[in-house]
Amino acid sequence: MSERFREAYLIERIKFGLLSPQEIRKMAKVNVIRSDIYEADGSPVMGGLRDPHFGAIEPGERCPVCGNTREECPGHFGRIELARPVLLPHLGDKIHAILQATCRKCGKLRLTSERIEYLKRIYVRLKDKWPTLAETMIKSIVKEASDVKECPHCGERQFEIKYTRPIIFFERRAEGEVRLFPTEIRDRLERVPNDHVLLLGIDPERARPEWMVLTVLPVPPLSVRPSITLETGLRAEDDLTHALAEIVRQNDKLKSLLSASAPEGMIEDTWLTLQHVVSSYIDNELPNTYQLSHRRRRPLKTLAQRLKGKEGRFRGNLSGKRVNFSARTVISPDPYISVNEVGVPIDVAMTLTVQMTVTEYNIEEARKYVANGPYKWPGAVLLHKAKTDRKIDLRYQKNYKQLAKELEPGDIIERHLMTGDIVLFNRQPTLHRMSIMGHIVRVMPGKTFRINLLVCPPYNADFDGDEMNLHVLRLEEAQSEARELLLVEKNILTPRYGGPIIGGRQDYISGAYILTIKTRLYTEQEVSRLLARAGVAVELPEPAILKPRPLWTGKQLVSLFLPEDLDFAGKSKVNTGALKCDSENCLNDSYIVVRRGKLLSGVLDKNAIGAEQPGNLLHIVALEYGEAKARELLDTLFRMFIRSLEIKGLTISYHSIEIGEAAKKEIERLTQEAKKEIEELIKKYEEGSLEPIPGRTLEESLELMIIERLQRLRSSAGEVAIKYLDPFSDIFIMAKTGARGSDVNITQMASMLGQQIVRGKRLTRGFRTRTLAHFAEGDKSPESRGFIKGNFRDGLRPTEMFFHAVAGREGLIDTAVKTSQSGYMQRRLINALQDLFVTYDGTVRDFWGNVIQLKYGEDGVDPSRTYHGKAVDIDRIIERVRVQRVKKR
Amino acid sequence: MSAKKPGRKILEHRLVPEHRKLSVEEAVKVFKSLGVKPWQLPQISVNDPIVRLLNAKPGDVIEIKRRSPTGGTSLAYRIVVAFERRA
Numbered sequence: 001m002s003e004r005f006r007e008a009y010l011i012e013r014i015k016f017g018l019l020s021p022q023e024i025r026k027m028a029k030v031n032v033i034r035s036d037i038y039e040a041d042g043s044p045v046m047g048g049l050r051d052p053h054f055g056a057i058e059p060g061e062r063c064p065v066c067g068n069t070r071e072e073c074p075g076h077f078g079r080i081e082l083a084r085p086v087l088l089p090h091l092g093d094k095i096h097a098i099l100q101a102t103c104r105k106c107g108k109l110r111l112t113s114e115r116i117e118y119l120k121r122i123y124v125r126l127k128d129k130w131p132t133l134a135e136t137m138i139k140s141i142v143k144e145a146s147d148v149k150e151c152p153h154c155g156e157r158q159f160e161i162k163y164t165r166p167i168i169f170f171e172r173r174a175e176g177e178v179r180l181f182p183t184e185i186r187d188r189l190e191r192v193p194n195d196h197v198l199l200l201g202i203d204p205e206r207a208r209p210e211w212m213v214l215t216v217l218p219v220p221p222l223s224v225r226p227s228i229t230l231e232t233g234l235r236a237e238d239d240l241t242h243a244l245a246e247i248v249r250q251n252d253k254l255k256s257l258l259s260a261s262a263p264e265g266m267i268e269d270t271w272l273t274l275q276h277v278v279s280s281y282i283d284n285e286l287p288n289t290y291q292l293s294h295r296r297r298r299p300l301k302t303l304a305q306r307l308k309g310k311e312g313r314f315r316g317n318l319s320g321k322r323v324n325f326s327a328r329t330v331i332s333p334d335p336y337i338s339v340n341e342v343g344v345p346i347d348v349a350m351t352l353t354v355q356m357t358v359t360e361y362n363i364e365e366a367r368k369y370v371a372n373g374p375y376k377w378p379g380a381v382l383l384h385k386a387k388t389d390r391k392i393d394l395r396y397q398k399n400y401k402q403l404a405k406e407l408e409p410g411d412i413i414e415r416h417l418m419t420g421d422i423v424l425f426n427r428q429p430t431l432h433r434m435s436i437m438g439h440i441v442r443v444m445p446g447k448t449f450r451i452n453l454l455v456c457p458p459y460n461a462d463f464d465g466d467e468m469n470l471h472v473l474r475l476e477e478a479q480s481e482a483r484e485l486l487l488v489e490k491n492i493l494t495p496r497y498g499g500p501i502i503g504g505r506q507d508y509i510s511g512a513y514i515l516t517i518k519t520r521l522y523t524e525q526e527v528s529r530l531l532a533r534a535g536v537a538v539e540l541p542e543p544a545i546l547k548p549r550p551l552w553t554g555k556q557l558v559s560l561f562l563p564e565d566l567d568f569a570g571k572s573k574v575n576t577g578a579l580k581c582d583s584e585n586c587l588n589d590s591y592i593v594v595r596r597g598k599l600l601s602g603v604l605d606k607n608a609i610g611a612e613q614p615g616n617l618l619h620i621v622a623l624e625y626g627e628a629k630a631r632e633l634l635d636t637l638f639r640m641f642i643r644s645l646e647i648k649g650l651t652i653s654y655h656s657i658e659i660g661e662a663a664k665k666e667i668e669r670l671t672q673e674a675k676k677e678i679e680e681l682i683k684k685y686e687e688g689s690l691e692p693i694p695g696r697t698l699e700e701s702l703e704l705m706i707i708e709r710l711q712r713l714r715s716s717a718g719e720v721a722i723k724y725l726d727p728f729s730d731i732f733i734m735a736k737t738g739a740r741g742s743d744v745n746i747t748q749m750a751s752m753l754g755q756q757i758v759r760g761k762r763l764t765r766g767f768r769t770r771t772l773a774h775f776a777e778g779d780k781s782p783e784s785r786g787f788i789k790g791n792f793r794d795g796l797r798p799t800e801m802f803f804h805a806v807a808g809r810e811g812l813i814d815t816a817v818k819t820s821q822s823g824y825m826q827r828r829l830i831n832a833l834q835d836l837f838v839t840y841d842g843t844v845r846d847f848w849g850n851v852i853q854l855k856y857g858e859d860g861v862d863p864s865r866t867y868h869g870k871a872v873d874i875d876r877i878i879e880r881v882r883v884q885r886v887k888k889r
Numbered sequence: 890m891s892a893k894k895p896g897r898k899i900l901e902h903r904l905v906p907e908h909r910k911l912s913v914e915e916a917v918k919v920f921k922s923l924g925v926k927p928w929q930l931p932q933i934s935v936n937d938p939i940v941r942l943l944n945a946k947p948g949d950v951i952e953i954k955r956r957s958p959t960g961g962t963s964l965a966y967r968i969v970v971a972f973e974r975r976a
Contacts, residue, residue, distance in 0.1 A: 130928070133971065843923065850929045851966075858955065858963040 017206030024218045029053045029065050030078030032219055035248040037237065049241050049248070054078055054222040075221025080247060082215055082278075083254040084271050085182040089166040089279035089286055090304075091212045096163040098189060098200055098209050099180075101145035104171075105156040107191025109199060110148040111141075119199055138201035166286045167275055181268075182275070186213040217278065219244055239300040243281040243292050250274040325352055325472040331427075332463050334450035335642055338635045339502065340488045342425050342439035343450025344417060344470065346377055349443045352472045353381050353414040354421060360409050369415045370394070371404035377443065378416045386410035417472060419443050422482050424471040425451075427459040431826065434458035434494065434501060438473075438486035454508070454634050455488055457611040458501050489631035492622050498866035499614030500622055500630070504606075504638060507650070509739040510730075511641030512604035513574075514648050515554035518589050521545060522552045526647060530557060533643035534636040554644065555599040561637040563625045567883050568594035568617055573606040573738040592617070595883065606738025609638070614868035620876075623865070652731045657750040657793050663724035667717045667751055671789060674713040675782065678706050682780050702780075707755060707762060710787055714754030718747030725750060753788035753796070756807035762786050763803055774799050895938040907954040910943045911966075916950040919966055933967040940969055947971045 034048040044050035055075035056063035063073040087095065102109055109116055119141060126134045149158050162170040162177065169180040189209035197204040225238035237245075254270045280292045283304035292300040307313045327348045334343055358366045372379035374394045383392040383403060387410075397403060407413075417423070419442050426436040437458065444450060449468055456462065473479045484490070494501040504512065514520065515530075522530065527540065538560055543550035575581065575590035584593050584601070592602030594617070602608075608617045622630035684690040685702045692701040722743065725732065735741045748754070756763060763786030769777040775784035783789070786803040790796040796804060835847040842860050844853035857863075859871070867873035899905060911919065920927065927948070933940055935947055945951060946969065953965040 841924070845929075848929070849925065851923060851925055851931060854923075854965055855963060858957055859961065 015203075015206060017203065018208070018211040019218060020208065020211050021216050024077075024079055024216050027077045028079035028216075028218065029076040030219070032078050032080045032244070032248055033252075035245045035252065037241070037245065038235075049078075049219070049237075049244050050222065050227070051078065054219075057222045057226060075223040077221060078219035080217040080219060080244070080251060082217060082274070083251055083258055084274070085186050085213045085215045086271075086275040086278045087167045087182050087185065088212050088214060089282055089289075092163060092166050094202075095185065095189070095209075095212050096161060096169070097142045097146075098192065099161045099169070099185065101142045101200060102188070102192050102196065103151035103154060103156055104158060104188060106151060106154040107188060107196075108151065108153045108193060109141075109196040110145040110151055110158065112152045116196065116199065120195060123199060135201065138199070141199055165288065167279055167289075181271075182213050186210050186215075189213065214278065217247065239294075239302065240281075242294070243277075243284075243300050243302050246292060247274070247277050247281055250277050323471065325474060327352060327470045328467055330448045331451055331461060331466050331468050332448040333453050335453055335639060337442055337450060337452055338440070339452040339454045339631060340440050341442045341452065342423065342470070343444040343446070343448075344423075344441050345447050345449070346443055346445060347447070348470070349417040349441070350375070350377050350379070352417040352470075354417060354472060355474055356413050356415050358407055358409050358411040358413060363407060363409060366411075366413055366415070367404040367407050370407055370413060371400050373397075373400040378418050380413045380415045382414035383407075384412040384414075386412070417441055417443070422473055422479050422487070424473065424482065424486065425449075426469045426471070427461050427466065428469075429823070431460075432458075432494075432496065434491050436486070437488050437491050438482035439488060452634075454502055454504065454611075454638060457503065457505065458491060458494075489627045492627050492630050493619070493864040495862065495864040497614060498619075498863050498868045498870070499612065500616065500619045501612055502634065503611035503613065503616070503618050504609045504641065505611055506739050507645055508638055508641050509606050509610055509737050510650055510734055511643075511645040512609050513733060513737040513739075514650070515641055515644035516558060516599070516603045517554065518603075520554055520648075522554065522557070524550055524552075527552050527557065529647070530640045530643050531560075534561070534640040536560070536636055555601075557640065558604065558637065559594075559598045561633055561640075562594060562597040562599065563621065563629060564597040566594055566597045566621065566625070567880055568592065568620055569879060570602075570615065570617075571607060572603050573610075574603060574736045575607075576736075603737075605736075609641075610738060619867075623867070650730050650733070652729075652734075654793070656729045656731045657725070657746070659721050659724045659750050663720055663751075666720050670713060670716050670720065671752075674709055678709055678782060681705055681709070703762060706780075706782065706785075707757075710755040710782055714747070714752055717752040717754075718743060721747055721751035749792045751791055753791060753800070753804065755782070756786035756788060756803045758786070758807055758810050763806060772799055772802065894941055897942065899938060900942065905939065906956070908939045908943060909952045909954070910945045911950045911952055915952075919950060919952075923966075927968050930966055930968040932970045935969055935971055945969045 030047065030051045030053045032047060032049060032051070034045050036045055037048050037050050039045055044052060052061075052064050053076060055065070056068065056070040056073040057075075059070060061070060062068070063070075063076075065076050066073055068074075111119070119137075123134060123137060126137060150156070151158060159174075160172040161180070162172060164170075169185060170177045171180055189212065192200075192209050194204040197209060200209075202209065220240065225240040225244075227235050227237045227241065229235055250270065250273050254267070254274055257267050257270055276289050277292065279286055279289050280300070281302050284291055284299055284302040285305065285308075292302065294300060305312070310316060327344075329345065329348070337343055356362070356366060356369075366380075369378055369380040370383060374381045379394075381394055383394060384390075385392065386408070392403065394400065394403070419440075421441040422438050423441055424436055425439045428435075430436060435458070437455070439451075442450075449470065451459075451461070451468075459468070461468070473482055488502070492500050492502045521544070524540075524543075531538065540552070541556050541560070544553045544556060545551040569584060570592050572590045572592055575586075575588070579588040579590045581588055581591055584591055586601060589601055589603055592604070592608055593600045604617070607613055610616060613619070618630055618633065621633060681690065681702060685698065688698075690698060690702060692698045693704060696704065725746070731741070731746060733739070735743055735746055758765070763771050766772055770779060771784060771786070775781075779785075783799070786807070788796060788800040788803060790800050836844055836852055838856045839845050842855050843851055844856050845851055861871045863869060865871075867876065900908075923930075927950075930950070933951055935941070935945070940951065943951065949969045951967045951969060953967065954962055955965060956962050
């Protein structure tokens, strides 16, 4: 059995406080008095920052303090006795609050004794039950006390304390501002009585206020600031050691000045420097302080810098973990594996391992793996003998056969990853839970991970060099959990909105359309090819046409895969424009009707089988017939769509966007018309007779009108182009079915790019009075402000190409800015919400049991089990009942 | 601190859900049925206009009846507190 952790001591709570000088001195084993680190002979200086009493760190070294070797020695603190006290920079605000709330002479809180007693009683009771409230109370106490101008205890007059971050304090006395030195501050803090300290939010047992002013500085052990030896033999010390050395130097300087009774000004300067150095040792990014740096360059990484930020101790080391049993490589598509599968390169499969406990039931299997050894798949890498509790690394063995024979129940082997294992598969950015899904391994030759194209939408993956990560699940509990909850088929329905996130894209959609259009009939041979690709063996239905030879429709083939009692009705994507119809009696074949699992009319396109299309055929199947059934469709029917494309062939060329002379003339006519209208507008504007749009200036009105006119021109030019183009060409199939591209794209290719927009306006920037030197100054005509007459087929003029690039750049900038902003927003949201969960009583709670919501989403509905957010689709139920009534009759 | 009490008409605004101050017995029942301690409920400030209208004091429990297109009516409970939750 594997080892288990025993909970020997449980941490109930952690209380933070300050170290008292006594404590520091007690734990210090070294008094650091020398700033040099090594003697001339290379041995560490006694009383220096590498004194051996800081703890053993070299291999074989014995610690002179505790007598342990480096594995056992915990390291020991040292101390630096400061010649003059200095303030702890991060406690400045607290010190300020205390100084302002207490008397400068007697140190008592500036409130009457009765008031203090009263507040204390409340505070003690409040502290345990409402800690947040207690904190607010402290704030108000400090405020109340600092407003008192005369001490109620000794009658001393009080002055305002001015504080400049991080370490400078002034007192505004009658005679002017006087600097408060740390010695003075320490004296004052010392005078504050213990029970008054309590009311300032400080536990006097753990943190007396005067401990906020350092008289002795603790020096962390060497294990906290290890030095590294470079290949050259030179020693490089840790940044903390450098910072500490600087403190010792300044401290020495101050000491000698003091003993030489130097002039007060000089002492104060050095004292301040010492203060700054100590502050930087704690936080090297404080405002108004010198930064400690490495020989005039890189700033030192001191205590605060070790903890802060993305690569700091918290985010970098404690929250951020590295992981074993994982792999990463490029992904590539493979439409012939199941959506549930992932193709794993054999090299990866031989590196990643799974634990397998040998039992009498699987011992023969296990023997095979051990006999294969670590270099032949499927093999084993490690053998853990239960009897002797010895681990045998098979890489260093030769007698695999012998070891296999000796295998007995109870032994544990680390076997290669195998086809049929379950793994987690992930693509960054991990924006939603479908970014990590469970896949069944399929070991394959090659060097890339293979995934089915249908799982691209949830991962947002493509194959232009994307890499993905794979994690092996090693515990049986984890494996079965993944099989039940994380498998791709369990994630077809997204919880974000009620709908399928997995589904066809691009070729799947045009393929489905090609397969199901009325005009295409399939011969027996073609039908066999299609069904063979789907990998099913079924009896063929009665052909739709018997003579002169049997022919089947694509709809018949699709129906073979649908659940027997499926009823469905909905519009196709092509159900627009000329093909529009609103009822099931649709002659345009654009209204999908499925009755008793038979596709009776309507073509399948994006609205039927597309990804992220709530309410489509795939969604209904997944909801009502289970995700396994939906997956089955993805693995069979969808493959047939691709095959149908392969039979027909789908391509576009230069000629498919050829519109002909007549169309070009018509577009030219429309352009001239629009230009004339705009010229008139400009003329009117210049004369001042233009009627402005309410709420706009004259200039804005003109611009808006021009933009509107040009937009109209673009769309009418597009209509002309579409009129002249073959509506059954492949390019139109793609646009209309939603496979790829839109009417706008076709227009841009065939007829006209139209007005380019930057910041919602026509292009105006560039030179002072014009966009480019090709135009007259102040020219307001369409072509000088980014209107593009050309199209991609015939090419753009140089100025047009430039305008297009300008608008295109704006789009790129927008996406770059948007992703970084929404990424940060996402991070903050996740941090705030990550430990919320739905409890068994239906309430949403956080980790501490606080109620967040009485019922999840106020209705307790799981969105992924809904019809696009609605728990019940009444229209669908009515439709079903109606259909069934008709059937009965 | 003691600003003028808000007028009762804010209760009639269509965006303001129905609020009700629970009696101590009712409040205890709520705590029991949810299995929570008072401080585990969502909070509402005493300075909230509705709370002031209802004359609720810290420690009282307010029942809010919300209507939504998806959830029908749903109940929410909030405990009145003397401070606002820290941001």
